Amino acid sequence: DQQVKQNSPSLSVQEGRISILNCDYTNSMFDYFLWYKKYPAEGPTFLISISSIKDKNEDGRFTVFLNKSAKHLSLHIVPSQPGDSAVYFCAAKAFNSGNTPLVFGKGTRLSVIA
Amino acid sequence: DAGVIQSPRHEVTEMGQEVTLRCKPISGHDYLFWYRQTMMRGLELLIYFNNNVPIDDSGMPEDRFSAKMPNASFSTLKIQPSEPRDSAVYFCASSLAHRVYEQYFGPGTRLTVT
Numbered sequence: 001d002q003q004v005k006q007n008s009p010s011l012s013v014q015e016g017r018i019s020i021l022n023c024d025y026t027n028s029m030f031d032y033f034l035w036y037k038k039y040p041a042e043g044p045t046f047l048i049s050i051s052s053i054k055d056k057n058e059d060g061r062f063t064v065f066l067n068k069s070a071k072h073l074s075l076h077i078v079p080s081q082p083g084d085s086a087v088y089f090c091a092a093k094a095f096n097s098g099n100t101p102l103v104f105g106k107g108t109r110l111s112v113i114a
Numbered sequence: 115d116a117g118v119i120q121s122p123r124h125e126v127t128e129m130g131q132e133v134t135l136r137c138k139p140i141s142g143h144d145y146l147f148w149y150r151q152t153m154m155r156g157l158e159l160l161i162y163f164n165n166n167v168p169i170d171d172s173g174m175p176e177d178r179f180s181a182k183m184p185n186a187s188f189s190t191l192k193i194q195p196s197e198p199r200d201s202a203v204y205f206c207a208s209s210l211a212h213r214v215y216e217q218y219f220g221p222g223t224r225l226t227v228t
Contacts (some may be wrong), residue, residue: 009174034213043118043205043219046156089157093215101147101170104158 003027004092008106015114019077023090023105026071030092034102035064035075036088047088048075080112118220120206127225132194135146135223138187139208147217148181148191157205163189164211196227 005024013019023033031052036044050057050064050073057064063076078085092103119138127133139146147162153227161171168185178197183189193200202222207217 034215036219041221043207043221045219046216055119090216101159103161104157104159104216 001026002089002105003030004103004111006088006090006108008108009059009106010109010111012111013080013111015082018076019080019084019110019112021028021061021075021077021088021090021108021110023073023075024092025070025092027092027093027094027103030103032064032093033064034091035062036089036091036104038089038107044089056111077110080110081114082112083111085110118206118208118218120220120223122223123221124224124226126228127196128228129197130195131191131227132143133196133200133225134228135191135206135225137189137191137192137202137206137220138191140218141187142210143208143213145209145214145220146183146189147207147209148189149207149219151203151205160191164199172190193225195224196225198227201227 003026006021034049035047037047043103048062049085050066055066058069066073078087080091087109089107145164148160149157150160151157160173161181162169164184174178179193179227180189203222205219205222209217
């Protein structure tokens with residue numbers, strides 16, 4: 001059973017517009033969430049994270065929103081650029097799990113069209 | 115720093131053959147992870163090490179898979195015998211102990227078993 005779900009396998013957005021990537025989770029013990037970005041033929045790279053004590057974290061064009069009651073987080077990219085075209089993975093770790101590794105979603109492929 | 119290094123980048127082998135994937139983590143990192151990525155299952159954790167000691171191998175699919183970390187700068191993932199369903203991209207990642215959730219991934223090894 002998937003604890004981290006990315007229900008949209010793909011998303012296409014026009015350059016300059018907002019990209020919104022969604023992620024849902026089922027484990028209420030998750031306390032830290034991350035987004036990773038992956039280009040073809042490369043490994044995933046860390047993009048942005050958020051602690052469960054916050055509901056928003058912003059880094060340049062990237063903002064992650066967390067809605068704990070809905071067990072939902074989203075990544076907003078504004079404005080979207082062609083170089084943002086990649087697969088985005090949502091990941092989570094559980095509270096008080098020590099160094100238990102991350103649980104990843106299946107990813108969403110974002111295509112930004114020029 | 116060169117980042118996480120994996121070899122080979124591509125491996126094509128016949129069913130029944132032994133396959134060995136190699137990984138050199140980032141120097142100074144305490145944790146090393148092996149992941150497998152497939153279309154169906156996304157990014158799955160196979161096994162991880164802390165200070166060269168295997169901590170959790172519950173993600174290893176079956177006894178045909180084994181992993182070792184003889185020292186802090188080298189790890190191997192071996193599949194023997196290989197099967198067509200093992201075809202996937204295998205990633206190695208490493209991290210620091212105090213930021214274990216921010217993992218640095220290698221470029222991956224694309225394995226094709228015919």
